[in-house]
Amino acid sequence: xxxxxxxxxxxxxxxxxxxxxxxxxxxxxxxxxxxxxxxxxxxxxxxxxxxxxxxxxxxxxxxxxxxxxxxxxxxxxxxxxxxxxxxxxxxxxxxxxxxxxxxxxxxxxxxxxxxxxxxxxxxxxxxxxxxxxxxxxxxxxxxxxxxxxxxxxxxxxxxxxxxxxxxxxxxxxxxxxxxxxxxxxxxxxxxxxxxxxxxxxxxxxxxxxxxxxxxxxxxxxxxxxxxxxxxxxxxxxxxxxxxxxxxxxxxxxxxxxxxxxxxxxxxxxxxxxxxxxxxxxxxxxxxxxxxxxxxxxxxxxxxxxxxxxxxxxxxxxxxxxxxxxxxxxxxxxxxxxxxxxxxxxxxxxxxxxxxxxxxxxxxxxxxxxxxxxxxxxxxxxxxxxxxxxxxxxxxxxxxxxxxxxxxxxxxxxxxxxxxxxxxxxxxxxxxxxxxxxxxxxxxxxxxxxxxxxxxxxxxxxxxxxxxxxxxxxxxxxxxxxxxxxxxxxxxxxxxxxx
Amino acid sequence: xxxxxxxxxxxxxxxxxxxxxxxxxxxxxxxxxxxxxxxxxxxxxxxxxxxxxxxxxxxxxxxxxxxxxxxxxxxxxxxxxxxxxxxxxxxxxxxxxxxxxxxxxxxxxxxxxxxxxxxxxxxxxxxxxxxxxxxxxxxxxxxxxxxxxxxxxxxxxxxxxxxxxxxxxxxxxxxxxxxxxxxxxxxxxxxxxxxxxxxxxxxxxxxxxxxxxxxxxxxxxxxxxxxxxxxxxxxx
Numbered sequence: 095x096x097x098x099x100x101x102x103x104x105x106x107x108x109x110x111x112x113x114x115x116x117x118x119x120x121x122x123x124x125x126x127x128x129x130x131x132x133x134x135x136x137x138x139x140x141x142x143x144x145x146x147x148x149x150x151x152x153x154x155x156x157x158x159x160x161x162x163x164x165x166x167x168x169x170x171x172x173x174x175x176x177x178x179x180x181x182x183x184x185x186x187x188x189x190x191x192x193x194x195x196x197x198x199x200x201x202x203x204x205x206x207x208x209x210x211x212x213x214x215x216x217x218x219x220x221x222x223x224x225x226x227x228x229x230x231x232x233x234x235x236x237x238x239x240x241x242x243x244x245x246x247x248x249x250x251x252x253x254x255x256x257x258x259x260x261x262x263x264x265x266x267x268x269x270x271x272x273x274x275x276x277x278x279x280x281x282x283x284x285x286x287x288x289x290x291x292x293x294x295x296x297x298x299x300x301x302x303x304x305x306x307x308x309x310x311x312x313x314x315x316x317x318x319x320x321x322x323x324x325x326x327x328x329x330x331x332x333x334x335x336x337x338x339x340x341x342x343x344x345x346x347x348x349x350x351x352x353x354x355x356x357x358x359x360x361x362x363x364x365x366x367x368x369x370x371x372x373x374x375x376x377x378x379x380x381x382x383x384x385x386x387x388x389x390x391x392x393x394x395x396x397x398x399x400x401x402x403x404x405x406x407x408x409x410x411x412x413x414x415x416x417x418x419x420x421x422x423x424x425x426x427x428x429x430x431x432x433x434x435x436x437x438x439x440x441x442x443x444x445x446x447x448x449x450x451x452x453x454x455x456x457x458x459x460x461x462x463x464x465x466x467x468x469x470x471x472x473x474x475x476x477x478x479x480x481x482x483x484x485x486x487x488x489x490x491x492x493x494x495x496x497x498x499x500x501x502x503x504x505x506x507x508x509x510x511x512x513x514x515x516x517x518x519x520x521x522x523x524x525x526x527x528x529x530x531x532x533x534x535x536x537x538x539x540x541x542x543x544x545x546x547x548x549x550x551x552x553x554x555x556x557x558x559x560x561x562x563x564x565x566x567x568x569x570x571x572x573x574x575x576x577x578x579x580x581x582x583x584x585x586x587x588x589x590x591x592x
Numbered sequence: 593x594x595x596x597x598x599x600x601x602x603x604x605x606x607x608x609x610x611x612x613x614x615x616x617x618x619x620x621x622x623x624x625x626x627x628x629x630x631x632x633x634x635x636x637x638x639x640x641x642x643x644x645x646x647x648x649x650x651x652x653x654x655x656x657x658x659x660x661x662x663x664x665x666x667x668x669x670x671x672x673x674x675x676x677x678x679x680x681x682x683x684x685x686x687x688x689x690x691x692x693x694x695x696x697x698x699x700x701x702x703x704x705x706x707x708x709x710x711x712x713x714x715x716x717x718x719x720x721x722x723x724x725x726x727x728x729x730x731x732x733x734x735x736x737x738x739x740x741x742x743x744x745x746x747x748x749x750x751x752x753x754x755x756x757x758x759x760x761x762x763x764x765x766x767x768x769x770x771x772x773x774x775x776x777x778x779x780x781x782x783x784x785x786x787x788x789x790x791x792x793x794x795x796x797x798x799x800x801x802x803x804x805x806x807x808x809x810x811x812x813x814x815x816x817x818x819x820x821x822x823x824x825x826x827x828x
Contacts, residue, residue: 199595200600204699204700204736204742206736206737207733207736218700221698222692225696225697227736498684
């Protein structure tokens with residue numbers, strides 16, 4: 095966008111080119127404007143409540159707001175809205191103010207029709223949320239804060255296990271203070287319930303709470319549960335394609351990516367699966383978390399498989415940590431069994447399957463139980479699915495990250511319309527289905543690191559009525575990760591005293 | 593080590609003699625992404641350039657497809673568009689790529705196709721004018737660029753913006769074939785008809801879907817005296 099700078103009421107101010115009729119004023123890209131002080135706050139200005147609710151605690155593009163440029167500009171002139179540069183030049187390249195990206199390979203430039211520059215640089219890292227370029231201002235709210243409700247009632251009659259109880263208490267006691275806490279809970283410990291009381295306490299102090307998770311599937315699963323237990327709280331979910339982004343919400347459930355849209359919004363930030371890809375890989379996502387919280391905030395980390403750095407910090411006391419080693423139903427975690435799969439890769443290429451694996455498929459099909467079969471790559475996924483369909487006469491389907499039918503297939507699997515679901519590591523977390531056995535095909539492959547295998551094994555035996563699901567690792571030579579994962583699970587069972 | 597221009601994953605290039613002695617440009621997409629794209633290079637429809645290998649046999653008659661036969665049977669459209677040639681099949685992956693380019697605004701993606709564009713259309717004779725399909729003023733502002741213009745730049749030939757859209761209308765992709773065909777008024781006009789007279793024109797667009805956009809554009813060019821009009825697109 096281009097703006098002009100002009101004198102208004104004896105002050106230098108800026109205004110979008112399209113709102114000015116005077117062609118003698120020179121329009122320049124937003125990033126080339128002189129530094130202008132924000133107009134002073136006008137307490138008598140009749141501001142738009144809806145704009146306040148949408149924009150408060152956020153950082154959005156003009157294009158994302160369903161308000162005219164004129165409406166937004168009037169809020170700017172009265173000190174209710176702030177503009178800031180989206181992409182700025184640095185001594186070594188560029189930096190994106192929305193996602194914090196600084197990698198030069200993640201910037202590109204184009205001949206921009208909006209600002210007429212031949213080289214308008216834009217950020218490719220957060221492009222999925224709309225393009226932020228040098229000429230794109232980020233719009234944020236600087237007017238009065240939204241006042242949140244102090245009357246949020248938790249509607250939940252369930253009972254916490256003793257492990258859950260301890261963790262819940264630790265969380266509740268810290269509400270209202272700054273700091274951090276790690277809840278290290280085994281898969282199936284029931285970590286969502288652990289959050290309830292703490293969230294209620296926070297909400298009733300008028301604080302704003304966010305649960306950030308790396309996966310859309312988890313957002314979709316958590317949102318209805320939280321809406322049900324907090325019936326008089328404003329709850330909204332944020333994920334690619336969500337329709338609740340304009341709802342003013344005190345409790346937000348968001349994918350870590352969508353956090354880019356927020357700015358100084360949350361007093362309590364709960365980071366789910368803190369070790370999970372892509373959060374642990376992507377530095378800009380960590381930036382997103384620190385950008386989305388208010389200056390004084392409390393961070394709660396949840397994980398079944400904390401990273402080594404986090405475990406170390408917990409061990410030497412730098413990071414307060416509470417463990418839940420036992421599942422909510424009290425039974426031990428199923429320990430994975432290693433099964434020789436031979437040269438699975440070569441066999442697959444020639445259209446064959448390891449004998450043990452075929453035997454497993456047949457008996458599994460007869461048993462009528464569901465199975466999730468994890469594979470190391472999409473190529474293996476396609477070949478294996480084709481072969482399995484030839485061997486067994488039950489409903490078989492496959493799913494991977496870019497599958498447009500992913501959501502539907504997971505639902506079908508839940509409803510028992512699919513008996514065997516072949517999947518990449520994309521479903522290693524979050525999916526909870528009773529009466530399920532889990533198989534890893536090619537468990538010695540590099541993608542199956544310790545935490546991935548622990549998570550995968552954690553899919554089995556989730557329900558009280560079926561607490562002892564099978565976990566089989568078909569391999570061509572034990573990997574270190576496989577051994578570490580099995581030890582990890584055994585240790586947790588030991589710690590739980592079972 | 594390179595990074596894929598589309599998925600940003602790192603990858604190492606396949607080793608080859610051509611690459612070593614500089615005969616082949618290094619690929620900009622990783623093998624995974626490249627592998628999901630399907631080049632059109634088998635038997636094709638003589639007119640619209642669609643790949644017959646991914647097209648049902650019953651909609652084909654000789655060397656043309658039924659859609660083209662329908663166009664050519666209509667006297668208003670007969671011979672308007674000489675031929676179209678496209679590089680890739682418009683499969684789900686191509687749809688994703690084009691959506692990211694157009695609707696998210698990731699202009700850089702176009703560059704992944706520059707090597708193929710320039711080598712594939714190298715032989716096109718010198719006395720032709722390349723004309724990108726224009727966007728309306730509003731759409732152009734919204735998107736910030738015109739993807740057809742960006743594609744045309746990859747040809748390394750002179751490109752002229754000789755067409756213009758008259759009015760802002762609904763996105764083509766939201767209309768059915770019937771709706772597209774029933775448009776009465778031609779949405780395009782020629783900016784400088786002197787430059788077009790007696791010339792061979794090649795239109796450039798991102799996707800050939802029903803062929804109506806390209807034919808409307810071709811029609812206004814023929815009407816002001818263009819000798820013949822063909823087109824090239826990224827996907828079909």
